[in-house]
Amino acid sequence: MRQQRSAETRVKILEAALDLFRERGFPESTMREIAARSGVATGLAYYYFASKDAIVLEYYQRALEDLGPLLEPAQQHKKVEDRLNAILEAKFQYFEPNRRFLGALMSNAADPASPLSPFSEPSRPIREFDFAQFQRALDETGVSIPKDLAPHMAKILWMYQMGILLFWIYDRSENQSRSRQLVKRSVGMVVSLLKLSNLPLLKPARKTVLDLVAILEG
Amino acid sequence: MRQQRSAETRVKILEAALDLFRERGFPESTMREIAARSGVATGLAYYYFASKDAIVLEYYQRALEDLGPLLEPAQQHKKVEDRLNAILEAKFQYFEPNRRFLGALMSNAADPASPLSPFSEPSRPIREFDFAQFQRALDETGVSIPKDLAPHMAKILWMYQMGILLFWIYDRSENQSRSRQLVKRSVGMVVSLLKLSNLPLLKPARKTVLDLVAILEG
DNA sequence: ATGTTCAGTTGAACGTGTTCAAAAACAGTA
DNA sequence: TACTGTTTTTGAACACGTTCAACTGAACAT
DSSP, rough: OOHHHHHHHHHHHHHHHHHHHHHHHHTTTTHHHHHHHTTTTTTHHHHHHHHHHHHHHHHHHHHHHHHHHHHHTTTOSSSSSHHHHHHHHHHHHHHGGGHHHHHHHHHHHTTTTTTTTSSSSTHHHHHHHHHHHHHHHHHHHHHOOTTTTHHHHHHHHHHHHHHHHHHTTTSSGGEEEEEEHHHHHHHHHHHHHHTTTSGGGGGHHHHHHHHHHHHHHH | HHHHHHHHHHHHHHHHHHHHHHHHHHHTTTTHHHHHHTTHHHHHHHHHHHHHHHHHHHHHHHHHHHHHHTTTTGGSSSHHHHHHHHHHHHHHHGGGGGGHHHHHHHHHHTTSSSSSEEEEEEETHHHHHHHHHHHHHHHHHHHHOOOOHHHHHHHHOOOOOOHHHHHHHHHGGGGGGHHEEEEEEEHHHHHHHHHHHHHHHGGHHHHHHHHHHHHOOO
């Protein structure tokens, strides 16, 4: 019973926080306000969440879990490019209400040391959960991938996705139309490259890319 | 005479700040400490610098000016790839003492709204000063660039450089050897692509890249 | 000399994220 | 019921970046 109440308090705080973030944006929402809106003392927010950032991280985690089922339709397309397009479009739509404050996640994105970075250790489970979607898209569409590239392809697509999402978050065009254009254009290019990479002629090029990936991963 | 004293105070604060940043890192250095070390009241630091971030921005600006002459030897190479390599190596060496706290510049890098971002409006002059180096390398080595790509090539190289620097800043390998590897590998690839792009066959590919650049720039 | 002006300087105060010692509420046991 | 230990909750306190009203003093005008 203790746990139940505790869990409820936790989500009460989480939801008050997300409401505030949506209304006022992330930097404008204070921990005191979040606590007040939850009818709770300031310190309690820190009992349940390690930091203000951690609240966003938790939202992002839940979001990806919610997103699983929502991606099901996207994963029905036969062609890889259609799947990638549909996956990205689904994410755009799902995250749209929170687009503004998701910038908070990205503002520290470049710093791999920040726990909020998509590349950080704390966000590893989230990241790997996300990899799986791309792996599935590759597996099920049976697109042919050179053996040497195969183990890294999902990761590469994930990085591509992060770039797109970064652009989308800061996209000020009407209805983020520029992001949609970017996707339409770049998905085609990515898939073309992927297919081209099968040419035996391009083995040295693949080697270079693989070396780069190896260096990037340490 | 008033100006003289004023300017001296300004650099006194700037240098105390940079010393502290180097010793303790950016987040660990407080404005109070900076002021104290300059023998000055806290508020005065804000009379001369709009914010803590602004101090870093000013350092970066001066750094690029210092860097001009230092890049002269690099700009003597005949081959583009050698120039690019040398330019990056020169930057590595110059920035090395401040590598740690330059992360402060990058941690907000992803947020184009942050004044500290290399893509922000406040850092435009700095950025364009930097473009020029790449433009010169392209011009003077006479590497052939398709007409449609030419106006954007320096910008593209600059973005490539920012990626490399980002990696270098967070590179924990001994002597940042991984960054050097990354440069050696990737410069070759970039130049190969550039040369390949001249093939008439690749006109559609160029068109795609140009569309992407256009979308990215809005 | 005296007064005026204003760049230069001060330090207290504000609001922030975060910490922490203490209090309260609870669960289990006697 | 009373005692004990744990989990939950409180709110004051801390250090930070930043702001601001007030003060200082050199340069200049009268």
